[in-house]
Structures are given as structure tokens and as C-alpha cells.
Amino acid sequence: MPAFTRVLARATFAALVLVASPLTLAQTPAAPPPVSAFFGNAPFGDARLSPSGRHLAVRASAPGKRDFLTVIDLDTNSAKVVAHYNDADVRNFYWINDRRLVFDTHDKGVGPGDQRFMPGMYAVDFDGGRFVELASRNFVNSSTGTRITRRLLPPSSQMAGNTPWVDSDETYALAPVGDTRNELSHVDLLQVNTVSGQYKTVPRPGATRGWLLDHKGEPRLAITYKDLTTTLQYLDPATGKWRELTSFPTFKETAATIEPVAFGPTGTLFVTARGKAGTTAMHTFDVNTGKLDPQPLLSAPGYDIDGELVINRDKVLGMQFRTDAVSNEWFDAGMKAIQQDVDKLLPTTVNLMSVPARGDSPLLVVTAYSDVVAPVFFLYNSKTKSLNKVGEARPGIDPTQMGRQQFLRYKARDGLDIPALLTLPPGAKRTSLPLVVMVHGGPWVRGKSWGWAADSQFLATRGYAVLEPEFRGSLGFGSNHERAGYKQWGLAMQNDIADGVRWAVDKGLVDPKRVCIAGASYGGYSTLMGLVNDPDMFRCGISFVGVTDIGLLFDNGAHFSSDTSRDVKQHSLPERIGDPVKDADQFKATSPLQQAARITQPLLLAYGGVDRRVPINHGTALRNAVMRTNKQVEWIEYPEEGHGWALEKNRIDFWGRVEKFLDKNIGSGAVR
Template identity: 55%
Template sequence: MLFPSRRLCALAVAAALSVALPCHAAGATRIPAADFFNNPDFSGAKLSPSGRYLAAKRVAQNGREQLAVVDLVNTTAASVAIFKDADVGNFAWISDERLLFDTTDKQIGQRELRYGPGLYAVNRDGQSFRQLARHNNPFFRFGDDVKDLLPWHTFMLDQDGAQDSEQVYVENINVNAPGDYDHVELLKLNTRTLRHTTVEGPGDTRGWLLDAQGEPRIALTIEGNQQVLHYREPKDGKWRKVASADIFKGGQGYYEPLAFGSDGTLYVRTSTSEDKGVAAVHTMNLETGVISQKPLVRLDGYDFKGKLIFSQGKLLGVRFVADGEGTQWFDAGMQAIQQEIDAKLPRTANVVTPPVRAETPYLLVEAYSDRQPRAYFIYDKDKKTLNLAGHSHPNIKPSQMGAQDLQYYAARDGMRIPVWLTKPAGADKNLPMVVLVHGGPYARGSQWGWHPESQFLASRGYAVLEPEFRGSEGYGYQHFRAGWKQWGLKMQDDIADGVKWAIAQGIADPKRICIAGASYGGYAAMMGLVNDPGLFQCGVNWVGVTDINLMFTGHWRFTSDFSPLWKKYGMPELVGDPVTDAEQFKATSPLQQAARISQPLLLAYGGADMRVPIIHGTKFRDAVSAANKQVEWIEYSEEGHGWALPKNRIDFWTRVEKFLDKHIGGAAASSATTTQSQ
């Protein structure tokens, strides 16, 4: 049974703590896999609207993630929500007095998930706990009659809202099947009384945006392959259609609403002729739907991804991701504060967030680097002091981590390809290398910062190469568009060209290279072994697609959670058409080409995966094993599309470590030396 606890926890912000991130001396002891792949010890820190209180998730003594709140004035801390059989999931401040949160269960896999996340509210001191939405369990009761609760498919709205009362907007999502829903109702909910009203939308609404006062102002609907933006007039509350754009193709004409200013200005993410092929921040005229030609923020070589930072109703700056996460401050005072903090934390990138209605001098600082996992600080701008709140991965030693750099190489057709390169600490040349291919594939792969997978591999002595091959998002429309219908073709060539670049640079030992990845990355790993057998000595594929046709047709035993819209409009354009591209699908199918793979393989799949059902893995395993006797198979029956459970992440990466060591690592090198001496 779920229950709240009001006992004090160990979370504190003490003035005696050092303002510098730890820099441990290098040691011979290898960092355990668990230190990389356990759930974060401290995460998600958020200031209350006034800035007086800090809420964060922290692992409790029972291993569950609890919600804790610190009074930054009195430096007192309290655990306000902790459960025996669940973890606190998402949370947000409703006001300075009250928080909203849902739950998850990080100790079971996807197969065992039967219930929704629930919805709860609690005061910052742990009082007035109230369940708001069902956990989809008819036997669970806590103080309220179950019939009064909202349905299990009620979710938090990922927006701040007004943050000035006990009321909040939440979403009621009409779910048809995994990945498929009709519309999203917006409810205005009183978190004490459970009274709620439904906002009347312009149709089958799929998304909502609140204005600067926390009221619904934008509704997004879908018409065929078009996303349609509707605006709600402040005077009479009537909806008016403003603009539309293709959902999946991007480029000029596509827009994404970001936020409203206090004056009613709508800021959007889009691309115009002045943006040189990247998405930037513009304003939209809500009378005409016309987007400003001149951008407010444009990043050189990167699509804008991020958010606008408001405080006291003023636009202070913009948070963005270029090579890493950063901030462009429009406010001179905040720019000066950023410089003060950077001087105190010179070895990290420091993300500074002010409260939305500052009544205190406190700011939240998230400090990180390629070698340092995220740590949270509180900065007192009056006293100019910086105090540590918590570390996400406190056992990681930065001195044992590798440096991560963004570099570029030319593909065989001349296209400029970004690539992330992580090298082991103290090593530089002629290294065994793992090519880690990101999933998606129409997504951004990485950004500068600490990442457990690449750093784990680097800590074991491997260079890690992560190409942002064509089709990857974040590097402009041309780069994204060039990857359409290029599975196993030019996208694959980009990966091979990156390996050849690393060999030419003297980074990689050409006889010790393995290709690995998950989802699309698993597909690319297998196609790398098919297309370029001379480059790769082994391959690792977890939850990877092994046949493109299977994504369209599925299997009688398994249903994919791809949305009907993506299958109907997105996949034929970006991946290919099963009829007109049938021959291409066959030539670029690892399953169809399995007989050509002779290198050692490690395959791992989740038995409850609804994105890439396990049939992809079992059919490929059986086909490749007919001639290849060096195939290792792992099945986590309770897992879905990736490893949710720390025990499985630790187990998987420990197996990967042994596999790599055997085929391209120290054991392989020792075996080769022994053979040569004989």
C-alpha cells in the first residue's frame, strides 16, 4: 500500500559545504558498473515560485525515490512524499505552499506495469496529502473514496501554470492503445477539494499551451498530416484557427509554440529564410499567423532546442542546447550573476535558474561537465555564496572519466558530419574503439556532458565514437532531410566514414573496433557488419530493429506502439514505403542479410518491448546463428524498449564489458600476443 511519510530526511543545504566540485585523485581501482547505472541519488531539483524552498527527488533508505523539500532560509529539510512500493516520478510546484506529483515504479519492468502513474498533491511540509487520480488499482484507497478520483489516464501538464493557488491544469488523455490517443482534455483541478472543470477546446485537441497568467491560450489539433494551431481570445474565450504545418517533415513553415510573454507575445520555434537552415526562436503574429523574419535567438549550426526564462513577468534569457547546454541572458544583472558563478565553478558548465516570482536571493545552479555528473547548488546572490544541495552520482570520480569532444569529418559525398569522441583518461592514440550509434534515428544523438554509457566504456579503456549521421536532428534541416529513406545506405556510409576518419587520425586501432547501439542504433550495428565487415571485429545490438518491414507489419503475437499517424504519414516519407521501396527494404534488412554476418555478436532484447517487439531479436538470432556460432543472447523478460531496472542495466553493461574485452580489449590483445609468440 502507498503511504506518505512526514519524517525528516538527510537532504540539506549546509553553508559549511565546499563550493567546488570534487576532483579526486586518479586511482587504480576500477569504478563499479553500479556507480554508472544506478538511478540518480539526487535529481530534478526545482525552486518554489518565491525561491525560498527547494524540492528534489532523493533515494530514501528503502531504495525508493522520495520527494523532499528544503527551506533555504532556515536550512531545514523534510521528506514530504515517500512510498513503500512506488517511486516519486514527475513533480512541480503549484504554489509556494503546495506540490503536485505522480509516481512510477523503478523496481519493476515494463511487463509488470499495470497501472497509471496516479496523481497526488501535498504541502511543502508534508501536510494535506491528497490522491487526485486513480493508480488504476480498485483495491487502493487512501483517505478518499475511489469513485471521486480522476481516471488513471490523468497526467501532469508539463508547464508551470500560474503557481499562485491550490488549482492546477492537468491533462486527461483519451488512450485507445499504446502510442495511440484521440484527444487530450484539459482540466482545471482544485488539489484540495478535487473539484474540476473541463476546458472546452476547438476539437480533438492533442496539445495545450498556457499563457503567462497560467490560462489556456493555445490548442493544437491534427487534421490529416497537419498540426493546426488555435488561439483562444482573452475577451470572449472563443477559439480561432491561426496556422497549420506538416507534423513530421520540419523545415520552413513548421513551427512549435514555446511560450507566451507577459504582453501576450507568442514565441515559437521555427525556421525562416534568414535562419540559414536551422530552427530558431521567432514570434508569431496571432492575428495573421505570420512569423517574424528576424529571429530572437539563432544558434550557429544548431537547431534551437530549449526554453525561455521568465521571472517577475520579464523575459530574462533563453536556455538552449548547442554543443552543450547553455544560456543567453538578455538581462544584464543575470549575466553578471552568471559570471560570478562561473568564477566559483570554473571546471563546469553552470546552468542558472531564477525563481519565477523572486522574493529571496536564491538561485538554482546545475553544474556539470563531460567528466562530472550533474550536481545541484544554491547561489545566494546577496551574500555571493554557493552551497551544495546534492550530487546525481556521488561515487563518480571525475579524474577517472574521459574527455568528450565534438569534432567533424567529411563523408564520402562531402557532407560535414558531427561526431562525439570520448577518450579514456590518460590515453590518446591507437585505442580499441566502440562505435556507439544513437537511436531514433531522426533524433539528436548526444550533447556535451557526462553520459553513463560512453563514460563506462571509456573507463574500461575504449575510445567511444558517436556519429551524428545524416538524418540526426539538431544540426539543421539539410542534415535532417538528407537522411530520409537512407536506412542502411548513406546513413550507414556516414558511420563507416567516421570510423575511417578515426583510424586516419591515429585514434583507433583498425584491428580492434566494435559497433554497438540500441533501437535504430542496433539496426545500424548489424548493417555495419553487413556493409563493412573489414571495419568491425564485433557487434552489440540491444532492442534493435532487424527488419524494416516488421516495423510496418508487426507480428500476430506482438503489437508495436508506433502511433497510427507516424505509420501513415511519417514512416513512408522518412523510412520508406513497403511497396515502392520493397527491394531497398530487402537489401537493407539485417534479417534478410543475416548469412553475411560472421563476426561475434551480443544480442539483447526485452520480452515486453512494444516499440521493437522481441520478434525482431528472435528471428534475427535464429537466422544469424545458422552459420555464425559466436552469438550471445540475452533476454530480460520483464523489460521493454531499454532497461528500466538498474539491476538489468548493470548486468547488461557488465556482459558488454566482458564481450568487448574478449574480442577487442585486453583479453583479445593478450590472446593475439600469445599467438604471435608461438
């Protein structure tokens, strides 16, 4: 067994005992918060109510300590740490009944390249009793005990996170299984008794890639993959057999494509589907007829529905989803009234609410946030209308020092509307500001929504305006916006970025001589192509874990592995990016590596040594090519990091370097 010491603490952690505390704004200190206030490890992670609302489980930490799991008895207002380790941090957790929790771990002090253990999986009672190891942290499974042998879950097992619809000591885990090519073959669903540790594998109807439990907490839907087709299989409770509900192409969206979301307490299946307007909406799906109800339950013009249902054991209460920001939409009149009461108590923030499984509990967890307020967690009692603060994600952040943010849209040169976020420095006069354009990764993802974010606020507190475009190809704004980005890497997608700068300059917000472009992954690629395409616009560039050559996405070279599957490379990337053979000329023209001699501006490059998404050869090849003609290149390599910075020390180091780089090139230290 590896060294892995669990410590049960009997002392109450005072910072977690609930106290009445309104959300107030302090006086503005002279200096902005340090880098660590933005990019250090957060001291407070999450809070979840037990099904009855009697107990509140919280993941938190103290200075110099590992993340631990504590449970607050809300009747006595006392707390007890139930899981705490000296060589690991508690990560995900959830209640499986009113007495018992399941959780896993990770090591925040070790980068991906130095990881030696799996997350493991554990169960414990609210009082710290009946602790059971369910899945080993060893990569090779082992038995526990000296005389009694018990099979542990496969080390790759992950918590399924199922809602505690019934009071049972059992839960479910997901276990990915690889094939001979070291790619995903299928995902097993394991039914686990969290007291005995015994488990059994749920029979699957094919190469399952996902599972959905019903309103009774039983497996009801399996998502299978075969011959480039995704099929939804339904386990019929009347026959006990699997039957096909519907199927659709995996890598090509059609009218039949749906995304299962959840089963409601009455057995109704909720899904998202794309309508005639080109955006997705929430619908119900009849499992008996295999038909989608054409009338949406919830839609948002101009946005794809993106979120999850809020459900208790009795009914579907509403949904948490995002448009320009993340918010709750309530179907239940009682929840609408509670939302109004909470909003009166916290009038300056968006107030998200989560509910316990039992509908008779008056307690809710409120997560309050805004553009200047990092998430703050409260406990609200709907009977007494009392609000108590539980914890803060970023206690070192003073809202009065943050910059205000707005969601906006500007026109690209071909007339397409480009959504974007604009964050201005605190107290800015909105004229002739230095600008950092932050390009999101993916690119087929939704970027940020309105709200506090460490990177944009860090830059704003240093005096920079920050523009974050949702360029064509980004998800969340309908199929037309997404498909407009197909095969447009370095072309129209790149023009959208430049057009955002021109919009800001035309508005008088930005000094055209002080603009820098930055981003990670695809955003790093866009940074490099921005320097290539618009050298007079961008004075500098910051590319971290950035793609430097499109061809390398298809073939990283013999010495580098990739976490992108062969099917994605063969059937998705050619449609979205282009074909390496047919579009070879376009790939060359839009390759930063091939166009390296055209990059003449100061450039900061940063890569992780064990990145399997964008291996480090992307960075070293570009660095060497650019430096043949441009010596203004700063190179950062974090050998233990993957696709991003997992370690606190590296995040603080990186953003400290960014601050100096920007100051030198477009900030107060720049030569005018």
C-alpha cells in the first residue's frame, strides 16, 4: 500500500462554523492584490447539503494544509473533519444518503508528469465512522487486509455522482476500459456497496460511452458507440431488457441528434435538441414512443441551452443554465419566491441556488457571484429567511479593486455578430487604454460567461482592458455561428479577433499602439496567427500550450503521444479544420510554424513538458524557427505540467512573468 495517511480531526475548524455575514464591499487599498490572490490555490471549494438538509459537507483548506472534507451539523452549528490526508487533497464529493458521503482525492502539490497515484474512491459517514476504501490509488489493483481479501474497484474508476433519490448505502462508479490501441473501448457502470465495498458490473448493451440513472437511482439509459454512430439504449423496467430509443451520427449533427440530460422524479427523460432557429433547447423525450416533444420546455433566443436541471425527489424545480451569464430559471412557484427573497438580501450579485434531495427541507446553498465578486457561498433558510456565509472562493479579492465587465456584440467584417466580454480596469476613464485580447481555447467550446475570472481581473487590476471574443466556431450561440468557423483557422476566425480590436479602437476605448494578443491551446495558435496576419495591430503576443502547426494536430511525430482519438482525427478534424492532404496549401498558409519568419514582435511562449493535447514539440519547433530572425522570444517550460498549469507555484510564476512582459511592451514600462 502507498503512504496515504488519513487523519480524523475532532477539533472544530472555526472558519467553517456558520456566521451571519452580509456581502459587503471594503475600502479600496492602495495596491492591487498580489498574483497569489488570483492564482493561488483556493481555500474553499464546494458545499453540499445532505438529502434532509441536516448536514452540510464542505471541502476547504487552511494555510499550509491539504484540502479536507468537513461536515457541519446545522442543528448544533458544529463542524468535524471527516477526511484529511497528509499526502493528498480531497477533491470531488457527494452524499449518497443522509448519513454517508463518497469522495476521491488528488495531489495539488504534484504536476501531471509526476503523478504516481490514481484518485482512489472512498466512503465515510457524516461523523467520520465506517470509513471504507473503495478504489485503490495504485495503478495496479491490490487486495486490502491481511486475512480477508476484497476486490477493490479498478484504479481508473470515477465517481458517477448520482443523486440520492433513495436511502441506500449503494452508489455507482464509472470505469473506463481501454482497447488494444490504448484508446477508450467502453465505460463500465459498477454498482458499489459503500459499507462492504463489494461491487458488481451492470450488464451493458454495447460499447457504452455514458450512462444515465433514473428517478429511482437505477441504470436506465446507456449511450453506446459503434460504426461512427451514437445510440441511446433504454433499459425497459417492464421487460428488464435494453432496447434502442434513437440513434444518430457521432461526428455529424442531424435533426435526430439529442443530448440526454436527466430523468425527472416521474421518470420523464429530459434532453437538449437543436430547433429550426439553430439553437438547442430543453425538451422532454417519450421513452415509450421514441419521440421528441417538439415544444421546448426552456429555450433562450440566440443561445444554446447549456446547464443542468435542479431536481429534488418530488419534482423538477428549474434549471441552472447560461446565456450571457449563469443563472437559475425556476418552473416551481415556491422556488421563484425564494429566489426573490435571496436576491433582496444579496442585490449586487447573481445568486445561484442548489437544493437538498428532500423537498421538505427549508435550506438551500447559495453561490453568489458577479463580475467583481468571486464566488461566495451562503446557507439560506427559507423559513426564517436567514442568510449565513459559509466560505469564499477568493478571500484575498476585494470587489472594489476589480474591473467592471460587460457582455456585448460587435460586427465582423462580413456582418456576422461576434459576442464578446469586455473587462475594463477599475476606475478607468474608458479612453485610450492598453488592451489585451484573450482568445479562448478549444476552439469548439464556449468561452467564458459574465462573471469574475482570475485572468481577466488580474489583467484589469494591472491597468489593461481585456477583450474576450466568442469568434465564429465557438459553441453556445447556435449552429450557424459554430459552422461559420469550419476550416477557418487563421482565416475568418482570425479576422473576428482583429475586428474586435478595430471595434474597440473605433469606440475610443483602446490605444491602437498598445494592444497585445494572448491565449492558450487554440488561443495560443490564434495569438501566433494574429502576430503573422496583423503585425501593425498587435505589439506583442503571449502563447501558452499553443498549437503551432495544424498538421501536428493530426500527427505529432513518433516520439509524442496524443489524447485525441483516431476517430476524431479521421472523422471530425477534417470537417472542422481541414484535410491534411486536400487542404495542404491552406494548412501551410495558416501555420505559425511555416510562417515563423513573419513574427517580428516580442513573444512569450510557455509549454508543459508532458502535454498530450499539444505536445511540447509544438513550442520548441516554433521557438527555434522564430529566433532565427527574432530574438525577442521569452521561453517558459514547466517540465511536470500538462495542458495547463496544475501547480500553484507555476500559475503564480507564469502570471508574474506575464505581468512583467505586458508592462514592458504595452504597459507603463513600454517605450512610447
